[in-house]
Structure formats: C-alpha cells, structure tokens
Amino acid sequence: MSDRKITLEYNDKVVRQFMLASVLWGVVGMLVGMLVASQLNYWRLNFNLPWLTFGRLRPLHTNAVIFAFVGNMMFAGVYYSTQRLVKARLASDFLSALHFWGWQLIIVAAAITLPLGFSRGKEYAELIWPIDIAVALIWVVFAVNFFWTLARRHERSLYVAIWFYIATIITVAMLYIVNHLSIPTSLLHSYPVFGGVQDALVQWWYGHNAVAFFLTTPILGIMYYFLPKAAERPVYSYRLSVIHFWSLVFVYIWAGPHHLLNTALPGWLQALGVTFSVMLWAPSWGGMLNGLLTLRGAWHRLRTDPVLKFFAAAVTFYGMATFEGPLLSIKPVNALAHYTDWIIGHVHAGALGWNGFMAAGMFYWLTPRLWNRPLFSQGLANLHFWLGTVGILLYVAAMWTSGITQGLMLNATTEHGTVLAYPNFIDTLNAIRPMMLFRVVGGGLYLVGWMLLVYNLYRTLRGARPVNGTVEVFLSEKTGADERLGVGGMLLNPPVVFSVLGTLSACAWLFGGDFLKLAGLFGTAFFVILAWVHFEARKHQWGAWYDRLLVSVMPFTVLTFVAVAAGGLIQIIPTTLVNRAENIEDRRQIPYTPLELAGRDLYVSEGCYNCHSQMIRTLVPDVLRYGDYSRLGESIYDYPHQWGSKRTGPDLARVGGKYPAVWHYRHMEDPRSVSAGSNMPNYPWLLAQKTDVAALSAKLSVQRMLGVPYPRWTDAEIVENVGRQEQAIVADLRASGASVPPDREIVALIAYLQTLGRSETPPKAAAR
C-alpha cells in the first residue's frame, strides 16, 4: 500500500444551501410568529379567513421554526463540521442534494397543507401522513449519507460533536416513526394508532424529545465544533463531555410525562416525569459548563467578536432554559404555570436564545469561510446581537409576568376558598393583554435583528465566489480498524455490564411485586456501589475501553440507541399493554355518533387544541371552574387525544350541555356576541361549508379497526344516522331563532361540542 498523500475537497455546496435556506425560513417562521402573537391581542388579524386563523397558523409557526429554521441550520452545521472532524468529503453528492431538495419540498408542502386545515392534531406532528412518510425517507437519506461518510473517514476516532449527531439521527428517527404511526382514511387524512392516554403519553414522549433531540443534541454537537473553533481554545473537559453526553441521552427520554402533570395520567408515570426532569438539570448544565468554560482565556474577545458574543449568550440562555425546565416539572409549580404563557416564555428562551443565537453565531462564522470574503459589517452583527438580546429578554419577561399573573388569577379563590375569585375566564385574559403586546414588541426586535443578518449576509455574498474547503490526507492513514470493538467487546465490559445490571434492578424496583421490588432496590444500590468501587480501582480499563468505543461507529450507535430506547419502552409498553378496562377509572367514554365524529375532525382540523384543553386536572381550581376532574376512561376513544397544552381559552372537557346549541352557533359565528372581550377568531365558513359525510364510511371503519365499538353500518345507515341528529340540532336551533341548513359544518361541530364530557359508568363485570 502506498503512503500517497491526496487532497480532499469538502462538499460545502450543500452546507451553503442549507445555511441560506435556514436564513430564509427563519424569516418566514418569525413573521408567522409575529402574526399569531398579534392575533391574540387583535382578533381582527384573523381576517375571517380560514387559512389565516390562529388555530391553523400556530402549527405553521412551530413547524417552520423547528423543522425549517433549526432543521436547515442543523444540517448545515452537521455537514460542515462532520466532514472536517472525520476528514472525509460527504459520501454522496447525490444523497446530499436529495437531502436538501427533499427537505425544502417537505417544508413547502407543510406550508401549504397546514393553513388549508390538513392536520393530524398532534403538536409538532401535525403534518399529514404522506408528508410524514417523506420526512422519514429524507431522514433515512440523511442517516445513510452521514454514516457512509463516517465509514470513509480518515480520522480514527470520533469527536464529541459526532456523538451528539449520532444520538440525534437515531433518536429522531425512533420518535418520529412511533408518534406518526397512523392508519389513513384518505389521501389527506388519517387517525393515529394510539388513542386517549396512550396517545397523550406517546405524543409527549415525542414532543418533549423533539426539543431534546432536534433542538438540543444536534446544537450541542454544533457548539462543540464551532465554539472552540471560534474561541481558538481547547474544550474545557473531555470527561465532562463523556458524563454529560451519556447522562443527557439516557435521562432526557424519560421526562416526557412532565407535560401531563396533575392530569389523568397514572401517578407512577407522573412521578417518573418529575424525577427524571429534576435529574436532567445537571446533565444539561454539563453542556453549558463545557461551552462557557471553553471560553476561559478568550473572554476579552467577546468585546469585539460578534460570533463569540452570540455563542456565549446562546449557551447562557441554554443554561437558563434547562434550569427552568426542571423547576416547571415540580408539581405545584406546574399547577400554576402549565397551560399559561410561562411555558411559551420557556420554549422561546430556548428557541430564540439557544437555537436562534447559535444559528446566528454559526452563520457569521461560516459566511467568510464559505465565500472567502470578510463579513460586510461587524457593527451590524453587533447591533443584531443587542437587538436580539433585548428582544428575547422582553419576550421572556413578558411571558413570565403573563403566565404567573394568569395562573394566580385562575387559581385564586374567595369566600374562604369555596368559590373562584375570577369566575370569568375573560377577566384573566384581559389582565394579560398588555404582556401579550410586549411579547410582540420583543419578538419584533428579534426579527429586526434577524433582518440585519439577512442584509449583512446579502452584502457579503453579493459578487462573492463560493469556495470549498480542502484537506490533505494520507491514503493509508490509520482508521483504527485494528482497535475496533466487536459484539463481545461492545457488551462485555465494565461500563455496559454495570449500567445494564443497574437499570434492570431499577426496573425490578419500579415494577416488581413486594419481594422483587425490595430486591430491585437493594440490587440497584449494590450495582451502583460495585460500579463505583470498580471504577476507582480500574479507571484505566474504563478509559481504554471508551477510547476503543470511539473508533467503533457501529457499537457506539447501538449503545446510544439502547440508552435512548430504554426510557420510552419502560413508559410506553406498560401503558399500551394494560387492559383498557382497568385503565378507565370507572368512566367509559360513549363512542361518538358519526355526526359527532365529523364534528370532532373539524375541531382537530381547525386546530382548536392550540387554545383549548380537554383535561380537567386533579386540582381544586380546575374542578371549581370546569367541573369534575377528567378520568382516563373519558378519552379512550379519542384518536388523537385532545388533552391540549395551552389554555388561551377555557378548558372544554365538560362543555357538553353547558350551553344551549344556539349559544355555540352564535359563538362560532361571532364569539364576541356571547362572550364580550373574547379574542377567539370568527368561524363564519362553518356556517357555509357542508359536512363531509361521504368520508365518514372510511373513517368509521378505521376507528373500528382501532378498537372503537362501532357497528358495521352501511353507507345508507351512516347517512340516515347523520341526518337524524342534524335534524334534531337544526330544530333546536330554529326554536331558538337561528336558522341553518342541516348539512352545514357548524351542525356537526355543535354535535361534537355538546357531547364533550358524556360518559357512562360501565358495569362491574366489564370493568374486570
């Protein structure tokens, strides 16, 4: 074998493409964010148009920011850094191009379908099933391109950034596929395979970890490359990298149930959500420490270098948000903050502060290198930084104030704690209107800052010629093939053996009967102590094994997958396997009539869940305001569940029968006619459009397949059933002075709203 030296040219074209796409989609995502934020104060900004209502645009905002803005930024950062960290050009130019154009096509498809009301009704998982399949396929393209590049590397061992990229790729694939399992009823509509509590659990396992593995781990990897590069300082601590990487990926997955605290979710899952969220604090701060302490010795450059300013602030916001997360997971804090703007503030500290500033810092650093020309203006970049920082602080402070104010008002009682102090929900909404306006101002400043970046990049790029990075490698450069771990080496070594034994014991402790539980508790303690003693005695053996793991991509990936899969399996499998009858707490939902189901699908498609929850928590103020607390059995036939995550309006779990049909009719036509001061959009098109009865046949048969006890109706029977209920509602409306043809969507929606909260008490025989 010759020891020939060759020069590799990196594929930086795809990096430039992803970067510019991120800049562009960032503008779109933030503009939509400005619009939806303004709609909350000025309902007229919904324009009485279906495709411009809050319920449809809010999913567009979240999806655009997560998958278009941060997604493209992530791909740019991953592709740029990976090629250099492993000294190899991206494996396939074709796959790289397919990845880029496929992803943009998905974004465009999302931007068209979401405003049109095609939605799966699950947060950050709204896209309809054909687009879901495209996302999964393009993600596989990304994975193949990435791992193929690793296979062709000229660098034997894997740097910490690559660990985070590997964790991202496999975990997002797992989460995305499981949470998007659906059965289509038509080309544009499907029902998720999980319903009720199972759907809620899977949804927030996904939703929480989309934050973890789409918005956090890849960006941490990007931090580990770009921050030391920009600071020209060594990374603070390798062993901190090891500890915080493995603890982060293992612990993060478990914390999903903290989105469902004080709900009908079984207590043991809530307890896992609380404990793992608290335990996540230190692993998260490990990343922050390694970022901030890497800047030691470079702090003086923060005064002048906008790139380092952005990175330092981003990591600080990351630390702030990851302290806030565990705090919000403490049940009493959650009882106040959940469903309020505090949560909105929390995610924007992450999205604007951590993701947005990492993106800005990275783009300012990359631009001169990808186009071989200095940045047009350092001054504008500095101005961007200060506008952005003030914008975030204003935004977050406004949302804290708003969330705490509304939370306190909603929970306040009077007359010795026997009645609500603010029985009208509108009063609490009016109290936070000024804060909602400050949020728009803060977001606006942030967007102005981003436009400065756009201008700065435009001036830099104009007339510049793109350049691709190169590297010289020896053909025979050691790839570490001789040191790679096999299956035995991957499994039979102290760290893995102790981790597996400890986790198994902990599971026995969690789930076992009396004896097994005790054995598990002592087993966990025993293995932890044993591992500690062994580590202290054989540190070098542990370190040497990890060095070998770092040259073995496949074993590293498998172990990462095991670590991230554990939490989900342990939480989800018991919940899906448990006998439904045991899971209903003596209440069983009455299946929707065909018309009610049609109305429910309208509720989902209009995105009502973005502002209305259907979950009365086990808290006195919730029960005083909305009625008896929600039981698990009351949503077992809900595909998807609509428990919700935000109460911009009141909870609807027991709204059925609370008002007459004509109240809902007037309210949907013009909410302010019956609820003065409401900020809900008008829905005039529901009075004009016809209910899609023809689709019900396919929908009902899919629901039957999923286990909802529907009889095998013929199409004629469905039409007859729908007609009968429509006539009854229309007669009721006419008696109250509202006249509408029976085939209109409003009738179906009223049918659905009026059945919310209806359930039966099953006979004991059925409950057993």
Add this chain to the structure above:
Amino acid sequence: MKPNNSTPPPEDPVRHHVYDGIQEYDKRLPNWWLLTFYGAIVFSIIYWLVTQHFPSSTDESRLHAEMAAIETAKLASSSATLDDATLWKMSRNPAFVDAGKITYNATCASCHNAALTGGIGPNLLDEVWIHGGRPTEVLATVTDGVLVKGMPGWGPVLGSQKVSEVVAFIMSRHDAPGGAK
C-alpha cells in the same frame, strides 16, 4: 499585559488527539456540579419512595378531601337561608344591586341581554317566569341552572354571595308584592 494567552498553562495537559485543530482538556468535574447531579438523584429516590411506596394520599384522594371541605364550608355558610323577604329587601339596596349588576353584565348578559330583555335565554323583565318568579325560586334557578335548557348552574362558579347579588339586581327591576320599598 500579555498580548497572547492562547498557549494553555503547563498544568493543564490536553488530550493527545486533535480533531480539525480542536484540542480537549480533561479537567475534573466541578464539585458543585457533581453536587447538583447527586443531589437530584437523591431527591428523586426519596420522591419516588414517598409518593410511590409510602403515599399518604394520591392526587385524587387529596382532591376529594379538599372538595369535601369546600362542600362543608358552603353548607355551613348557607345555614342562614335567604327567604323571599330578605331578597326583596336586598333588591332595594343599591350596594347589593350595583354589585349584582356587575356580575350580571359579566356572566348573564351574553344570553339574557344587558337590558334583561332576553336573547339566547329568556326575557327577565316580563312577568313570565318559566321556573318560578319568587326571589327564592329565581335564586334556585341561578344557583342550580336548568341544564336541559342550557342554563348553567352558577352557584359553584360564582358562589352564594354573588348569586344573591345577581338575584337582587334582577328583582330590583320588578315590583315587590305589597309594594315593599
């Protein structure tokens, strides 16, 4: 002033491997950070033991107890029952009527109209009383609602004080029997 401090101090060895020019120290983990890590684990174990193995109550049992206490307090405070005469008196007292008007506008006007002339719900000015027109009957209607007709029960939401004020406001628009002032 040192012009350049990019060379690491000698007591901080970097790891032998360099990735695209990135070096790594291998510093020990900060004690305070380890303390938060271990502290959170200890908290979690204790939390699990307390809530799962030796629970003194569950969310549901706690809620039931609190709601029962509220029920008791409400019953105790309603022992001085309002009779028609008292409510008529309240309906001629501006303190009750004005307070009742505020609650009425916020809660009832959307269906019964701010002028009490009705809308989604019936007219409250005329002498047609579907569910009884004596003040105590109106009080019962407002408190418990008429669920089949879509009138919510406002007692649990507003509390007895506000409900009696609303009734006082409504009755202030009606003549009392025997011309009570």
